[in-house]
Amino acid sequence: MPSDTSALLETLGSLEQLKKMTERIPGMIFQFHRSASGRMRFPYLAGSVALIRGVERRLLADDAHHAFDRVDPEDFPRLMAAIERSAKNQTPLATQFRLRQPDGEVHWIAARAQPEPLGNGTLWHGLMLDISEQIAYQAHLRELSDTDELTGLANRRKLMCRLDEEISLSNRHSTPLSLMLIDLDHFKRINDTWGHLQGDQVLTELAGLCTDALREEDLVARLGGEEFAIMLPLTPLSRCQPLAERLRQSIAAHDFGITQGRVTVSIGVAEHRVGESRDVLIERADRGLYAAKHRGRNLVISVE
Numbered sequence: 325m326p327s328d329t330s331a332l333l334e335t336l337g338s339l340e341q342l343k344k345m346t347e348r349i350p351g352m353i354f355q356f357h358r359s360a361s362g363r364m365r366f367p368y369l370a371g372s373v374a375l376i377r378g379v380e381r382r383l384l385a386d387d388a389h390h391a392f393d394r395v396d397p398e399d400f401p402r403l404m405a406a407i408e409r410s411a412k413n414q415t416p417l418a419t420q421f422r423l424r425q426p427d428g429e430v431h432w433i434a435a436r437a438q439p440e441p442l443g444n445g446t447l448w449h450g451l452m453l454d455i456s457e458q459i460a461y462q463a464h465l466r467e468l469s470d471t472d473e474l475t476g477l478a479n480r481r482k483l484m485c486r487l488d489e490e491i492s493l494s495n496r497h498s499t500p501l502s503l504m505l506i507d508l509d510h511f512k513r514i515n516d517t518w519g520h521l522q523g524d525q526v527l528t529e530l531a532g533l534c535t536d537a538l539r540e541e542d543l544v545a546r547l548g549g550e551e552f553a554i555m556l557p558l559t560p561l562s563r564c565q566p567l568a569e570r571l572r573q574s575i576a577a578h579d580f581g582i583t584q585g586r587v588t589v590s591i592g593v594a595e596h597r598v599g600e601s602r603d604v605l606i607e608r609a610d611r612g613l614y615a616a617k618h619r620g621r622n623l624v625i626s627v628e
């Protein structure tokens with residue numbers, strides 16, 4: 325066989341191998357072009373068809389909007405800004421966005437690409453990867469780090485974050501925001517009499533009672549030990565006080581599986597004052613709680 329024929333066969337072989345490989349990679353390699361007039365297209369696109377299902381590649385070679393139309397509207401401006409920045413500064417494009425599939429399924433895509441200035445615009449060479457699993461895993465980790473293991477309620481960290489958000493809304497719009505601090509009475513005695521496992525059961529049931537008593541917008545959290553907190557957005561003290569009172573009564577009446585009436589709580593309540601810091605709000609609610617304990621427990625005390 326003449327050597328130029330064998331070289332040609334070798335080249336065809338490696339092209340075939342390259343084609344096979346790009347079809348099997350769990351993502352896409354691409355060239356993306358944006359002209360000086362803003363026209364966008366994918367002159368080259370190879371890889372997993374699952375990434376942009378239902379859009380013909382030859383259409384994308386002519387107009388990238390067939391793919392961009394699928395980008396979540398919340399992510400679209402960020403994606404365009406990243407492209408603009410990369411073209412302007414000639415720095416690598418690195419971004420992620422949600423892409424909707426024809427069946428409504430949403431995938432998170434990470435795109436990385438190197439820009440190359442051309443006379444009539446910019447050509448990027450890059451790859452896209454489906455990172456939905458990593459994003460879901462990160463969300464799961466975040467959920468774990470925000471959750472109290474025993475009761476499944478939000479933990480202190482989560483409460484503090486949400487309080488900061490709600491306080492800033494309350495400051496901006498002068499909307500009411502209330503906070504209850506709840507502490508089990510003589511919980512040590514419950515543990516000592518019935519054992520730690522039964523104590524845990526009481527904490528879990530109490531968490532359920534608090535959650536059942538409130539609206540979805542309210543946040544019930546376990547601060548640690550036998551102390552809980554409830555944040556009530558858009559709720560003034562005049563509404564929070566009777567809610568706390570009702571909750572106190574329902575807990576005192578609940579059968580926890582140990583002698584009825586043995587489980588009670590003390591509750592301190594305070595309403596956020598515009599401009600007040602998170603710590604001061606907590607400190608005022610805590611003062612109410614302390615007073616409730618001091619005056620004999622199984623009480624709700626509001627601090628004006």
Ligand SMILES: Nc1nc2c(ncn2[C@@H]2O[C@H](COP(=O)(O)OP(=O)(O)OP(=O)(O)O)[C@@H](O)[C@H]2O)c(=O)[nH]1
Pocket residue numbers: 474507508509510511512513515519520521522523524527548549550617621
């Ligand atoms: N079962 C169980 N007990 C806990 C947990 N965390 C803290 N405790 C117990 O909660 C009890 C809290 O006791 P204290 O701080 O003395 O308060 P108290 O007995 O509730 O008394 P007052 O608050 O003054 O009414 C301690 O016995 C802790 O061991 C937990 O996760 N599970």
